[in-house]
Amino acid sequence: MLSKLLKYELKATGRIFLPLFLALLLFAVINRFTLGPEDFDTPAMISMAIYIVILVGILVMTFIMMIQRFNKNLLSDEGYLMLTLPVKPWKHIVSKLFVSMLWIVISGIAALMSILVIALKNGDLTTFTEAFSNSYRQAFELLGASLYLLFFEIIIVLLVTLASGILIIYASIAIGHLFNQHKMLASFGAFIALSALSQILLKLFNMIPGTTYSSNIHISSVNDLISMQPAIQLMLASGIIFTALLCAAYFAIANYILSKRLNLE
Structure with missing residues (x-):
């Protein structure tokens, strides 16, 4: 179905x-x-x-x-x-x-x-393709197969972040419809509240040992990129876990309201 x-x-x-x-x-x-x-x-x-x-x-x-x-x-x-x-x-x-x-x-x-x-003008596409190919080749020589893992983590981060942005809107709209009046205003207020709560949880999550602050990562050269690669991948993995948990929470809120507390009046 x-x-x-x-x-x-x-x-x-x-x-x-x-x-x-x-x-x-x-x-x-x-x-x-x-x-x-x-x-x-x-x-x-x-x-x-x-x-x-x-x-x-x-x-x-x-x-x-x-x-x-x-x-x-x-x-x-x-x-x-x-x-x-x-x-x-x-x-x-x-x-x-x-x-x-x-x-x-x-x-x-x-x-x-x-x-x-x-x-793009004539010849620009060829120049761009060659530049991208050279950059990819150099990155692979420096990072090896871990480059694919880095790309994969970046894609997953983008997708779960997109899903989180949509689901928080769904959850906010669902919460707003629990009210009999001013539902759109209540939805907006719920969105602000959920966003603030998410930021607080992010601060608490970053205090867990083993997670990485993005502010601790400074890349000014290729050598920095190589040396900071484990920290970058840990930061991305932590971001995926935290954002996925947010997605699950927003989804649970919307699903619970639609299943148990729906108010269509």
Whole structure:
């Protein structure tokens, strides 16, 4: 059933995002050929303005859609229908979380690609590729196979951080709907409270022996990078553990409220 929820969520949101991505790339290509170092005429300015509006619109839309899909589908009148399906509430949360993460990642990739289409000139891509290849080769010679572990940890850190950012919003919205009035204001207050509590817990977590403060890591040369590699990996691993615990806590709050304390009035 989770797969069906994912397909439904992708279909519902894809109708909005896919045309925006296509429009973004289309105007990136147009700006690629209309913009010049000296020729910045009215059509070029209009094309660039439209591109910027679409780019900002995509970034704003991903945030709005993330909130709107959770709030409207599960905590408004639609919640009566969605939560009467033979599906556990946690599956609704997971489906919306995964799809939100997917669109945020795709939005970032599309934005980066569109910027590269406009910015890169003839030969720049080859130069960039060669520079990246040389940097990778040098890093592998210095760090060896541990370079892959470092990349993997960085990717996991980014993903769990993204999931944590989404889940704290879900938990805040769910807490806000425990109130009969001023639910959005209560959700905002819950978000501030959860954020403050998370920062306090982070301070306490960093006091545990064996964890690494990021402020203790100073890299000014390649030799520093090599010598500090164990500390960097420990810092990343600690960050993954702490953020994953936060994700579990936010998820538990949202799931408990949807399962036991839901107020749709």
